[in-house]
Amino acid sequence: MPDSRPENIVIIGSGPAAWTAAIYAARANLNPIVFEGEPVGTELPGGQLMLTTDVENFPGFPEAISGPDLMDRMRAQAVHHGARVVSELVKQVHLTSKPFGIVPNYSAPITAHTVVIATGAAAKWIGLDNELRLALSGGGVSACAVCDGAMPFYRHKRLAVVGGGDTAMEEAMYLTKFASEVVVIHRRDSFRASKVMANRVLEHPKVRVIWNAQVTDVLGDQFITGLQLTDTETGTVSEIEVGGLFVAIGHTPNTKFLQGQLDTTEHGYLKVTAWRTETNVPGVFAAGDVIDDYYRQAITSAGTGCMAALEAERWLAHHGIGESPVLATTEAPVPLTPDSTSP
Numbered sequence: 001m002p003d004s005r006p007e008n009i010v011i012i013g014s015g016p017a018a019w020t021a022a023i024y025a026a027r028a029n030l031n032p033i034v035f036e037g038e039p040v041g042t043e044l045p046g047g048q049l050m051l052t053t054d055v056e057n058f059p060g061f062p063e064a065i066s067g068p069d070l071m072d073r074m075r076a077q078a079v080h081h082g083a084r085v086v087s088e089l090v091k092q093v094h095l096t097s098k099p100f101g102i103v104p105n106y107s108a109p110i111t112a113h114t115v116v117i118a119t120g121a122a123a124k125w126i127g128l129d130n131e132l133r134l135a136l137s138g139g140g141v142s143a144c145a146v147c148d149g150a151m152p153f154y155r156h157k158r159l160a161v162v163g164g165g166d167t168a169m170e171e172a173m174y175l176t177k178f179a180s181e182v183v184v185i186h187r188r189d190s191f192r193a194s195k196v197m198a199n200r201v202l203e204h205p206k207v208r209v210i211w212n213a214q215v216t217d218v219l220g221d222q223f224i225t226g227l228q229l230t231d232t233e234t235g236t237v238s239e240i241e242v243g244g245l246f247v248a249i250g251h252t253p254n255t256k257f258l259q260g261q262l263d264t265t266e267h268g269y270l271k272v273t274a275w276r277t278e279t280n281v282p283g284v285f286a287a288g289d290v291i292d293d294y295y296r297q298a299i300t301s302a303g304t305g306c307m308a309a310l311e312a313e314r315w316l317a318h319h320g321i322g323e324s325p326v327l328a329t330t331e332a333p334v335p336l337t338p339d340s341t342s343p
Contacts, residue, residue, distance in 0.1 A: 012116065016071075024310060026081035043254075053153070054066060088106055089257075099113055114283045120290055121253045124252060125247055128217060130219070137222075140154075140244045145175050162186075179244075187213065210229065272291050
């Protein structure tokens with residue numbers, strides 16, 4: 001690695017968690033550097049919100065805001081406060097010794113005292129050309145019902161959900177609030193979801209299940225109009241009209257570049273200390289969807305980004321770099337007022 005002065009903090013990623021961490025780190029005068037990545041297929045700098053049209057559930061935007069616009073504003077705010085941005089992917093990190101080593105795709109390697117991993121998790125797609133095109137253009141294909149399903153575009157239409165696990169069941173149940181009908185398409189003859197979740201779907205009057213079927217084409221030019229289905233047992237091809245497609249076949253955390261240097265869950269998400277963001281390597285923190293296989297929301301990602309930056313700031317201070325932030329903890333006694341003891 002080059003013999004240069006280590007950065008205080010390097011943030012890898014460019015979703016809500018990364019930009020929130022950058023804002024907090026910049027305001028703490030840590031002079032953060034953010035590797036925001038570069039476009040690779042459906043993976044864009046800005047994360048999954050770049051595939052979302054109107055975001056209606058992020059506080060502060062009563063008239064909604066598009067996913068790309070929200071990410072642009074977060075990025076601009078981070079830059080305004082002094083964050084430096086590099087539009088490259090990080091292809092390798094060295095976390096076994098300090099300072100940590102960061103190897104970008106093109107520019108020279110750098111070192112850092114602390115690192116925040118906020119690389120998110122990529123939605124798994126069926127892999128059809130028109131599916132990916134419509135997902136990128138806002139044409140009615142999504143990988144997150146909670147993010148997009150309540151939008152006017154999807155209301156009062158027949159909506160399709162592809163998948164057979166608990167996530168697909170949750171997506172289907174959520175969409176029943178808005179759709180005229182929800183069609184769950186599964187390639188097998190039974191769900192792998194928990195019995196409780198599967199029964200809720202099977203018993204719901206708005207839900208219809210198409211068993212032993214695989215989506216082999218997504219129909220529509222500017223917007224989705226239907227799906228081509230192929231029976232997995234007979235090979236029979238059919239079509240169904242739909243006004244939206246929600247792909248719920250899982251997510252893949254973007255951790256390959258870490259090469260196993262950090263502990264992960266059985267599903268590949270980074271492990272962090274409970275109610276904290278520190279990984280098994282002191283000085284390395286993780287935030288956003290790369291640690292979250294449950295909520296997967298912009299607002300929760302932003303919250304963990306804030307936590308990661310504050311924890312990194314405190315870690316640096318404890319190691320003689322910078323000033324310690326003021327963080328209220330349960331260890332700090334709360335003075336009682338005379339009225340506070342009243343029943």
